[in-house]
Amino acid sequence: MRSAPDASTRDRIRDAAIAAFAERGFDAASLRDIAQRAGVSAALIVHHFGSKDGLREECDAYVVQALVTDKGRLAGGGASAMMREALADRQRYEPLLDYMSRMLTSDTSAADDLFDSLAAATRALLEQQAAAGMLRLQSDMDVTVTAVTLYGLAPVLLRRQLARSLGEDGLTEALLRRLTLPLLEFYTLGLYADDSLLTAARDALTRPLGPHSGKGENDPHQDPDPPLAD
Amino acid sequence: MRSAPDASTRDRIRDAAIAAFAERGFDAASLRDIAQRAGVSAALIVHHFGSKDGLREECDAYVVQALVTDKGRLAGGGASAMMREALADRQRYEPLLDYMSRMLTSDTSAADDLFDSLAAATRALLEQQAAAGMLRLQSDMDVTVTAVTLYGLAPVLLRRQLARSLGEDGLTEALLRRLTLPLLEFYTLGLYADDSLLTAARDALTRPLGPHSGKGENDPHQDPDPPLAD
DNA sequence: CGTCACACTGAACAAGTGTTTAATGTGTTG
DNA sequence: CAACACATTAAACACTTGTTCAGTGTGACG
Secondary structure, three states, rough: OOOOOOOOOOHHHHHHHHHHHHHHOOOOOOOHHHHHHHHHOOOHHHHEEEEEEEEHHHOOOOOOHHHHHHOOOOOOHHHHHHHHHHHOOHHHHHHHHHHHHHHHHOOOHHHHHHHHHHHHHHHHHHHHHHOOOOOOOOHHHHHHHHHHHHHHHHHOHHHHHHHHHHHHHHOOOHHHHHHHHHHHHHHHEEEEEOOHHHHHHOOOOOOOOOOOOOOOOOOOEEEEEOOOOO | OOOOOHHHHHHHHHHHHHHHHHOOOOOOOHHHHHHHHOOOOOHHHHHHHHHHHHHHHHHHHHHHHHHHHHOOOOOOOOHHHHHHHHHHHHHHHHHHEEEEHHHHHOOOOOHHHHHHHHHHHHHHHHHHHOOOOEEOOOOOOHHHHHHHHHHHHHHOOOOHHHHOOOOOOOOOEEEEEEEEHHHHHHHHHHOOOOOOHHHHHHHHHHOOOOOOOOOOOOOOOOOOOOOOOO
């Protein structure tokens, strides 16, 4: 993350730290590395932020604010808006997305806050669409909100694999264009042509108790995602 | 000549390393930490694996094999089978899932191999279902395969957030049960009640050139996931 | 002017890192 | 037995880490 040349020293350090943490991870990025990027001494970082952990906390807070709070950027669009923004100003947002990815898979409370914000934005969007009659009736809205949030985040967390798997070089505009229709078809029509899997799972779940209630090889419940065809 | 090398010590070190890497990350897990878990000295690890990086490579390979190759565990079920297995033998698979999560978001070729294996398993499953007439016609099968793989992985990578967000404590069986129907409904019926978003995106994409082809505020293309209601 | 505050630095420090070395045991083999 | 191969270790090594320390420069304010 490159900050404006006239940015305050504190801000330059923070931006350099975000870039370094995003690029190499919190442990691997050293204070001296960050200091060099920011053009200052390592001691000055401690002077300003108290400790490396203090620096991290400030970076966490800044990234959350930049991605969520700031301008209510996500309030309207969920994770998709994030990716569009990232494309529009790639130099600026790429480190933020990298940072966010590392954050979301870490066990920090800042990660929890970020995810909650994203989920809240997703919920707001879905409720707005539900009010407009665009949404199919959901059997468990909390699960839907969480799942849609997860599914919106997956291409960001795994964007390297996503791009590589489809022969693109990063989240290019061409790639997003190629994803658009298939994903919208998925969201509109689903993946399956009939409801055989669905009704089978429904039957299995409503059956009070299986033949032998233990966890056999063929569990009654289908599960997250590519559900099995039994 | 040489009696069969005492594999048990090597294996104990490898397993301790996988647990340590999964728990604290590759950088944060020290050789001495791993050595202590395995009940050996740090020097012995280097003796057996050459270096910490050598140890990592062996752990990577082992995890890939345990998750993918071994018994063709995933060949039939994609990421969903993984989670079911993880539930069935939690003590054993939890470190593997943690390790896999860190692996998939790292920039190693082992991560690429793992993802390719998972995608191949997903493709096999989808093609089998397509042959059985269960699948809706896909406009871009490669995108579908990649997306379904991503969506299957998301609950694993973000399982902490998934569980926390739904008030559960980890990937419990109760949580998987609760996810089953909503997700299958999603895969069977989609999220939206009509195709307004879909046709709007189709129109926008097939329109040869927009009013001003630059990247304006309202891009022609919808994008990954919670698509905007324009 | 003095002095107070503070951004800022190079050098040093203690702790931890991966790795090397020299040595010890221990079993197998000729 | 002697000779060797090899698992195993404690100790040392060179290096990096986050942090501290003692100081320098500079600008504001009396």
